[in-house]
Amino acid sequence: MPDLKPGSHLRILSPSSSIARIGGFDANLSAKKALEKLGFSLSFSEHYDEHDMLDSASIASRVADLHAAFGDVSVDGILATIGGFNSNELLPYLNYELIAQNPKLICGYSDTTAILNAIYAKTGMQTYMGPSYSSFKMEGGQPYQTASWLKAIGQKAYDLEPSPxxxxxxxxxxxxxxxxxxxxxxxxxxxxxxxxxxxxxxxxxxxxxxxxxxxxxxxxxxxxxxxxxxxxxxxxxxxxxxxxxxxxxxxxxxxxxxxxxxxxxxxxxxxxxxxxxxxxxxxxxxxxxxxxxxxxxxxxxxxxxxxxxxxxxxxxx
The missing domain is CATH 3.50.30.60 (LD-carboxypeptidase A C-terminal domain-like)
Known part of the structure; x- marks a missing residue:
């Protein structure tokens, strides 16, 4: 699995809560600008802003977005929009053979824990627990958070260090x-x-x-x-x-x-x-x-x- 670097293409998707739960696309534009300033190009999944009574897209929509991201050869890495509570709903429906054949970085935290550990368990592919897409709109503390993320996704070995x-x-x-x-x-x-x-x-x-x-x-x-x-x-x-x-x-x-x-x-x-x-x-x-x-x-x-x-x-x- 190649490491990410400036110029890599990130796909933003919502395996748990929709971006609508945190204000929608416009409310998170500063995250998009921050990642683009770091040199990444971004695209958004078809259903990332779809939301229902539980503030997430349907199981079928979320599974389709993950499969589309892993199957797209132009996508280098995947960032979850935010956490939530129901990403474990997707686990029986994911095509782990497709994921294993198209390894790429996937990162998120909180409820994304279920998907990250399941992908590792079923495929042996390493996954990343760190900032989601929306995390990059945070201002205070962002230099440490971004530096830790870039180190993790770009180096074969790295040390975790305390934040200031x-x-x-x-x-x-x-x-x-x-x-x-x-x-x-x-x-x-x-x-x-x-x-x-x-x-x-x-x-x-x-x-x-x-x-x-x-x-x-x-x-x-x-x-x-x-x-x-x-x-x-x-x-x-x-x-x-x-x-x-x-x-x-x-x-x-x-x-x-x-x-x-x-x-x-x-x-x-x-x-x-x-x-x-x-x-x-x-x-x-x-x-x-x-x-x-x-x-x-x-x-x-x-x-x-x-x-x-x-x-x-x-x-x-």
Missing amino acids: EWSSDPWYDPSQPRHFMPTDWKRYNSGKASGTLIGGNLSTFGLLRGTPYAPKPDRYVLFLEEAEEDDYIEFDRNLVAILQAYPNPQALVLGRFPKECRMTPELLLYILDKHPVLKEIPVIYDTDFAHTQPLFTITIGARVTVDADELSIHIEK
Whole structure:
């Protein structure tokens, strides 16, 4: 699969929520301009703004857009418009042979977790969890977010590094103020380990349990984070379920919690303390991952080395 670079052609599509849910095409023009300024050319799928009672296109429309993007030889990479809640509806209907025969970068976060892990599980093709199309209209924190994305999509090996500062504000609404705080990745348990990177949004990744679309590498490192909709109670029960489905992680990396989760340092440590396996492997938390901003980009299916003593994360594709 070729890496992306300036001049590459990106197809924008909506595997979960329609762009209509976030204001439509015009409300996201600044994202288009930002990507074009980076040197990319953009096209939009046929149904990216189609929306129904649940703010997404039909299953058939979303599947058709994905197949069209993978089947178009002029398309170098695919960006999801935004997340949502129902991309797992598409998994039984995707043509994984078509995808495997036409490998190309696909990137998104949040609900796109389901598609990214399923594609890796069914084809072995690495996928990317990082900014969606609409993420590029964010202003504060964008230099770090863009630099991390460009590094991930353009290099065979790269390091994840902490952002200078982070925010848990409505980044998509320029009328609302942003409040930034210093970034501080933290260690729960020491050690260094390597494995295949899998995971993403915790509740969405959990939807794959027991299905043919759950990745099953021999040695795996879990990257997990929670969205605004799931508070600390949901995190507690979702983490239990994942550790029952994936009982032998080599390491665990947790993203920061949005303020809506009502997670506190004391609550998080209490929850982690309940799991003996987490006292035996390297565990890093409060990283720049997914539902706080800015966010780094990871490669699902790549080899990742986590050094909790150095608070370092190295990815090799």
